[in-house]
Amino acid sequence: MSPTVELRDRIRERARALGFDRVRFTTPAASGHMDFYRRWIEEGAHGEMGYLAREDSIARRGDLRLTMADVRSVVLVTHNYYQRDPPGLTEDEERAVVARYARGDDYHDVIKRRLVKLLAEVERDAGRRVAGRAYVDTGPILERELASRAGLGWLGKNTMLIHPESGSYFFLGILLLDLELPEDEPFAEDRCGTCRSCLDACPTGALRGRDARGAPVMDARRCISYLTIEHRGPIPRELRAPIGNRIYGCDICQEVCPWNVKFQTPASEPAYQARPELDGPLLVELAERLLAMDDAAFSRAFRGSPIKRAKRNGLLRNVCVGLGNLGGEDAVPVLIRALQDRAPLVRGHAAWGLGRIPESTEASAALSARMEVEDDAGVHEEIARALG
Ligand code: B12
Ligand code: SF4
Ligand code: SF4
CATH class of the missing domain: 1.25.10.10 (Leucine-rich Repeat Variant)
Incomplete structure (x- = not known):
C-alpha cells in the first residue's frame, strides 16, 4: 500500500473514532458551479444573508486556495443528528416545533472541536507539521458541492445533500489539509427521479425544482428556516400563516423525503440529544x-x-x-x-x-x-x- 493511501485510511479511522459517521476525501479543484451561485445571489434569493454575497467571499467559494494557499486535499465528515419527535408533535398546534438540528448542543462547537483534534492526530501520523483548517458551516465554502464531489451523495430537489444509505439528517464538517491524499469517487447520480414530495410539501413555496442544468433551486427568502433564524425584522405577513408552529428552523422537506423515511436513525451522539425545554414545549x-x-x-x-x-x-x-x-x-x-x-x-x-x-x-x-x-x-x- 502506498504511504498516501495508508495515511488516508488512518485519517478515516481516526475520524470515525472521534464519532464521525462517514469520512471522504476530495481535491481542492475549483467549483464547477460558480455561475449558478452568482446568478442565485444576483437574483437576491439569499435575502439578508449578506455574508453569502460579499465579493471576496464569493471568490473564496470558487477557489479554496484563496482560503488556504497550500491546500492539497479536503476531508469531509458527516455527523448524524436525527432525533425522533415526541409522539404527535407536528400535528399538535399547541406545541412549538424546533428543527431537529437545534434541539441539542450547537453542532458548530461539537464538530469543530473534533476536527481540531483530528488535525493534531493527522500531524502525529504524518510525522511532520501539517497545515490545516477546520470548517463547519462557518467559512466561505461550498460544503455540499464538495461533499457531493467526495462521493457523499447527491443534491436533492430540496437542496439537501442526501446519502443513498443514510438520508440527509447529517451535518457536514470540513478539514482542509496541505497533504496530498488520494481522492474518493464523486457521486454522479441524481436519485430523486420523478419524486417531488418535498416540492409539494414545502408550505411556503420556497423550493423551485431543478434548473435546466440540474441544480436544485431554493428561494431562501421564503424558507421557514431563513425566516425564523436568519431574518431579523418582521416576517412578511403572507408567510406567517404557512409557518404554522415551526418556531425555529424547518424539517418538512426532509421529513417527507423517502430516503429519510427509509434510513433515518436516531443519533448516538449525546451532544445532539434534545434538551427537554426544546423538545416540543x-x-x-x-x-x-x-x-x-x-x-x-x-x-x-x-x-x-x-x-x-x-x-x-x-x-x-x-x-x-x-x-x-x-x-x-x-x-x-x-x-x-x-x-x-x-x-x-x-x-x-x-x-x-x-x-x-x-x-x-x-x-x-x-x-x-x-x-x-x-x-x-x-x-x-x-x-x-x-x-x-
Ligand atoms: C445559507 C445556508 C442556509 C440557508 C439557504 C439554504 C440553501 N438551500 O441554500 C437557509 C437558512 C435557508 C438554510 C436552511 C437549512 N440548512 Co443550511 N446552510 C447554509 C450554508 C451556510 C450555505 C449554503 C449555500 O451556500 N447556499 C447557496 C446555494 C446556492 O448553494 P448550495 O445549496 O450549497 O448549492 C450548490 C449546488 O446547488 C451546486 N450546483 C449548482 N449546479 C448544480 C448542478 C448539479 C447537477 C449539482 C449536483 C449541483 C449544482 O451549486 C451550489 C454551489 O455549489 C451551508 C453551509 C455551507 N457553508 O455550505 C448550510 C447547510 C447547507 N445547512 C444545513 C442544514 C442542516 C440546514 C437546515 C436543515 C436547518 C433546518 N432544519 O432548519 C435547513 C434546510 C433547508 C433546505 N432545504 O436547504 C447543512 C446541510 C447538510 C446536508 N445534509 O445537506 C449545511 C451544509 C450546514 C452543515 N455544515 O451541516 N441553510
Ligand atoms: S426547510 Fe421548510 S420552508 Fe424551507 S424549503 Fe424545506 S420545507 Fe420549505
Ligand atoms: S423528497 Fe423526493 S424529490 Fe425531494 S429530495 Fe427527497 S427524493 Fe428528491
Missing part, C-alpha cells in the same frame, strides 16, 4: 418563559444551543406567529402580555397574533387600548390591520 409556556427574560437571561438559558442565534426578540417574534396560528382563547392572555413587551418586533407580531382571534373580546380590547399609547409606527400599523 407548549407555545404558551415557551412564550411566558421568554417574556420573563431579558437578553442576558436568554443568553444564559440557551448557552451552547443553536437557538441563541435568533436572540430573545427573534424567538419571541416566531412564538407569537405560532400562537397566532394556534388561535383560540388559550393564546389570548400571553399574546396580550407580548403586546406590552419592550421590543417593537415582539409587539407587532403579538398584534398580528391577536388579530387572528377576532372572536375574543379581550383581544380586541387589548389591541384598542394599545393603539392609544403605541408610539412605534410599524406596530401601530400591525394593530390597525389586526383591528381592521
Whole structure:
C-alpha cells in the first residue's frame, strides 16, 4: 500500500473514532458551479444573508486556495443528528416545533472541536507539521458541492445533500489539509427521479425544482428556516400563516423525503440529544418563559444551543406567529402580555397574533387600548390591520 493511501485510511479511522459517521476525501479543484451561485445571489434569493454575497467571499467559494494557499486535499465528515419527535408533535398546534438540528448542543462547537483534534492526530501520523483548517458551516465554502464531489451523495430537489444509505439528517464538517491524499469517487447520480414530495410539501413555496442544468433551486427568502433564524425584522405577513408552529428552523422537506423515511436513525451522539425545554414545549409556556427574560437571561438559558442565534426578540417574534396560528382563547392572555413587551418586533407580531382571534373580546380590547399609547409606527400599523 502506498504511504498516501495508508495515511488516508488512518485519517478515516481516526475520524470515525472521534464519532464521525462517514469520512471522504476530495481535491481542492475549483467549483464547477460558480455561475449558478452568482446568478442565485444576483437574483437576491439569499435575502439578508449578506455574508453569502460579499465579493471576496464569493471568490473564496470558487477557489479554496484563496482560503488556504497550500491546500492539497479536503476531508469531509458527516455527523448524524436525527432525533425522533415526541409522539404527535407536528400535528399538535399547541406545541412549538424546533428543527431537529437545534434541539441539542450547537453542532458548530461539537464538530469543530473534533476536527481540531483530528488535525493534531493527522500531524502525529504524518510525522511532520501539517497545515490545516477546520470548517463547519462557518467559512466561505461550498460544503455540499464538495461533499457531493467526495462521493457523499447527491443534491436533492430540496437542496439537501442526501446519502443513498443514510438520508440527509447529517451535518457536514470540513478539514482542509496541505497533504496530498488520494481522492474518493464523486457521486454522479441524481436519485430523486420523478419524486417531488418535498416540492409539494414545502408550505411556503420556497423550493423551485431543478434548473435546466440540474441544480436544485431554493428561494431562501421564503424558507421557514431563513425566516425564523436568519431574518431579523418582521416576517412578511403572507408567510406567517404557512409557518404554522415551526418556531425555529424547518424539517418538512426532509421529513417527507423517502430516503429519510427509509434510513433515518436516531443519533448516538449525546451532544445532539434534545434538551427537554426544546423538545416540543407548549407555545404558551415557551412564550411566558421568554417574556420573563431579558437578553442576558436568554443568553444564559440557551448557552451552547443553536437557538441563541435568533436572540430573545427573534424567538419571541416566531412564538407569537405560532400562537397566532394556534388561535383560540388559550393564546389570548400571553399574546396580550407580548403586546406590552419592550421590543417593537415582539409587539407587532403579538398584534398580528391577536388579530387572528377576532372572536375574543379581550383581544380586541387589548389591541384598542394599545393603539392609544403605541408610539412605534410599524406596530401601530400591525394593530390597525389586526383591528381592521
Ligand atoms: C445559507 C445556508 C442556509 C440557508 C439557504 C439554504 C440553501 N438551500 O441554500 C437557509 C437558512 C435557508 C438554510 C436552511 C437549512 N440548512 Co443550511 N446552510 C447554509 C450554508 C451556510 C450555505 C449554503 C449555500 O451556500 N447556499 C447557496 C446555494 C446556492 O448553494 P448550495 O445549496 O450549497 O448549492 C450548490 C449546488 O446547488 C451546486 N450546483 C449548482 N449546479 C448544480 C448542478 C448539479 C447537477 C449539482 C449536483 C449541483 C449544482 O451549486 C451550489 C454551489 O455549489 C451551508 C453551509 C455551507 N457553508 O455550505 C448550510 C447547510 C447547507 N445547512 C444545513 C442544514 C442542516 C440546514 C437546515 C436543515 C436547518 C433546518 N432544519 O432548519 C435547513 C434546510 C433547508 C433546505 N432545504 O436547504 C447543512 C446541510 C447538510 C446536508 N445534509 O445537506 C449545511 C451544509 C450546514 C452543515 N455544515 O451541516 N441553510
Ligand atoms: S426547510 Fe421548510 S420552508 Fe424551507 S424549503 Fe424545506 S420545507 Fe420549505
Ligand atoms: S423528497 Fe423526493 S424529490 Fe425531494 S429530495 Fe427527497 S427524493 Fe428528491
